[in-house]
Amino acid sequence: MIRATDYTGKLLGNVDFIEASWDRKWSEPGEFMVYMALAEYNRLDALGMKYLENVGRPETGVVQKIEYKRETSGPTVTVSGKFVDALLDFGAYRKTQVVSAATAAEVKTAITSYISNAIAGVAVGSSTYRPLKSVAVASGSSFPNAADLSIEQNTQMGEALYSILSGTGYGLLTSVAAYPAADGSGSVGLSVKFAPGVDRTEGDAGVFFGKAYNNVDSMSYSLDESAEFCLYEILQEVESDVYGSYSTSYFPIKFTEIENSETKYFIGCTYYYGGNKPSNLGACYPKKILKTSLSSDECDLKVTTAANQQKIRNLMQKKAQLDMLDHYKIETISINVIQERFTYLQDYDLGDRCAALIDDMEQLFYARIEQINETHRSNRIDVQLVLGTPSKQRWRTK
Numbered sequence: 001m002i003r004a005t006d007y008t009g010k011l012l013g014n015v016d017f018i019e020a021s022w023d024r025k026w027s028e029p030g031e032f033m034v035y036m037a038l039a040e041y042n043r044l045d046a047l048g049m050k051y052l053e054n055v056g057r058p059e060t061g062v063v064q065k066i067e068y069k070r071e072t073s074g075p076t077v078t079v080s081g082k083f084v085d086a087l088l089d090f091g092a093y094r095k096t097q098v099v100s101a102a103t104a105a106e107v108k109t110a111i112t113s114y115i116s117n118a119i120a121g122v123a124v125g126s127s128t129y130r131p132l133k134s135v136a137v138a139s140g141s142s143f144p145n146a147a148d149l150s151i152e153q154n155t156q157m158g159e160a161l162y163s164i165l166s167g168t169g170y171g172l173l174t175s176v177a178a179y180p181a182a183d184g185s186g187s188v189g190l191s192v193k194f195a196p197g198v199d200r201t202e203g204d205a206g207v208f209f210g211k212a213y214n215n216v217d218s219m220s221y222s223l224d225e226s227a228e229f230c231l232y233e234i235l236q237e238v239e240s241d242v243y244g245s246y247s248t249s250y251f252p253i254k255f256t257e258i259e260n261s262e263t264k265y266f267i268g269c270t271y272y273y274g275g276n277k278p279s280n281l282g283a284c285y286p287k288k289i290l291k292t293s294l295s296s297d298e299c300d301l302k303v304t305t306a307a308n309q310q311k312i313r314n315l316m317q318k319k320a321q322l323d324m325l326d327h328y329k330i331e332t333i334s335i336n337v338i339q340e341r342f343t344y345l346q347d348y349d350l351g352d353r354c355a356a357l358i359d360d361m362e363q364l365f366y367a368r369i370e371q372i373n374e375t376h377r378s379n380r381i382d383v384q385l386v387l388g389t390p391s392k393q394r395w396r397t398k
Helices: 038-046 084-090 104-118 157-165 306-325
Strands: 002-006 011-014 019-025 031-037 049-054 060-062 065-071 074-082 097-101 122-124 127-129 134-137 147-151 170-178 189-196 216-224 231-238 253-259 262-272 287-292 330-337 353-358 363-377 380-394
Touching: 031 038, 031 049, 038 074, 060 084, 074 084, 084 157, 084 170, 084 189, 097 104, 104 134, 104 147, 104 157, 134 170, 147 157, 147 306, 157 170, 216 353, 231 306, 262 306, 287 306, 330 353, 330 363
Parallel strands: 134 189, 231 287
Antiparallel strands: 002 011, 002 049, 019 031, 019 363, 031 074, 049 060, 060 074, 065 074, 097 147, 122 127, 170 189, 216 330, 231 262, 253 262, 330 380, 353 363, 363 380
């Protein structure tokens, strides 16, 4: 059941649609599409439709795109957009902000501080404009036990928050906490809940997909290692007067080069992650040279104490880790599920780690549900799961 809400948060009622898709995502904002007759769209548009909800799911979609088409069966309209998580990208911070936290409480403090900076008002002449009315951490939120990365200056807020959570097993869910008034005054405020996915790979809560469980219509598996790097040399330019003070204990790479008749001074360190090494190629380690540009907000490159050199090296290695996310092996499993034995939204949900048995490959995979694609039509719901970056075990029947 799809229902509509106007821009003030007033419920308008159910939508009489022809077909709808509701694509939920764990590591980025999800999206939706609702296809309806023109008459139904005109009714909802006259009432001020701005948001759509899929009853039983926690997300809210923002209507951002409208497409009209006249077909032989009559005129139709398709409305689409992203979930309100995408509105987090209204915020951004002009400075680089280092998030270095060793406890869940520190992670929460760092995230709250970053949000405050990202939605700060901007003065234009005598007026001040804010990206959003507010962005609050929802009650009941929980956080990873550690976070260690640098948020690059000018990064959009939503992208930054997803980056902080990347690889931690945690996700976020955004809801609208405040709406504009009917006269146009006021603005949108958001509430963000942070929470981990559930591990459902074993025990009574275990969820397994495969032919043996009669709960899959079809399954597919893909592995793409074409763009991966596991080995980095990370370089940072420094000024000539401090170049000699940098220790090779922290920076085993030190060299100079001439650019446009000017001598440049570089220090460098290395980073290796075996989890991104190509399979079955032996001792081959794809290498990338990464030049960083650490800002004064992150560190002072003129201070060469042992503690600061260690900090600089750690920051450079974090840049390599972030770059590796764009050059990581891509491993996904897509499953068209049948609601047998394990029931969607009851036994498993977005962000949960489950097991997938692919009998034909004799493989057992453990992976997180990164995406759930729902298709609604003719009183029927089809569900496709996308499990991402699985860890693999050899599985054989006995």
